[in-house]
Amino acid sequence: MTIQDISCVGQCSLTVALPILSAMGIETAVLPSAVLSTHTGGFTGYTFRDLTEDLPAIKEHWKKQGIRFGAVYTGYVGSAKQLQYILDIYNETTTPDAKLIVDPVMGDHGKLYAGFDLDFVEKMKAFCAKADVILPNITECSFMLGEEYHTTGHTMEYVEHVISGLRKIGAKNIVMTGVEMIEGEQGVAVYNADTDKITIISRPRIPGTYHSTGDIFSSTFSGAYFLGKSLEESAQIAVDFTVASIKTTEGDKEHWYGVRFEKALPDLIKMIQQVPE
16 A cells, blocks of 8 residues: 555656556555645646545544555655554554555755655654655755755765664665765665665666656655565666656656656566566
8 A cells, every 4th residue: 555645747656656566566555645736846836635634534444344455655745643644554454564665755955845844854753763664865864864965975984874873763774865976876775674784776867857756766666675576676676667767758848747657667567577586
């Protein structure tokens, strides 16, 4: 089950997560945290309907029906109150061995998204401590640690420092996105709690700004991980599929609001089959 908003137009959040997880062969239930007419990146005058108070009733109906989920993946969550409701849903409607993956969507490029404040950051830190895997970007890491945001030139020493800080707040397995250790490349740092090792996965950076690539990465990673891939394999698949999705849209100025990930779904299916178990 995945919990995040629905942006009706814009290829992000649930309209990205559901088709990606479905293409990977995973039956996926959805729980919308909010409904927007479009995403907020570049569109103006969009509508927004908060669904916070719908969550408890949905949970109770699922419980009456005996519905249980084997895994939960969260994306954009609009308020601290929703975080508590979601934790209740996870505790009351999942199987004993259910995994929880949290993408702590709060900000990017050194700034928090509109509507979020430092109090929400503190609540998200506590929420991340409950997760099996968290998927923060560099900005979100910086806010959770209360430290200065570093844009590029990330050294291994810096990566180790951030990972150590996240572990101190309770995070277990960590996949940190937006890491740039080599000039001209961008990727992720994967911390595996079982091996106590950090793995860097990077690819040549594609110039330009592409909305919703974070959602594509998180959804792909979650699907691969739920299928039994290792943290490192899941991150590799997610990085490569994100790159493939960007390449389908590269240079298309008409399609500024997202990437044509749909055209790359056949590549994703091949990636799932090729990476060894």
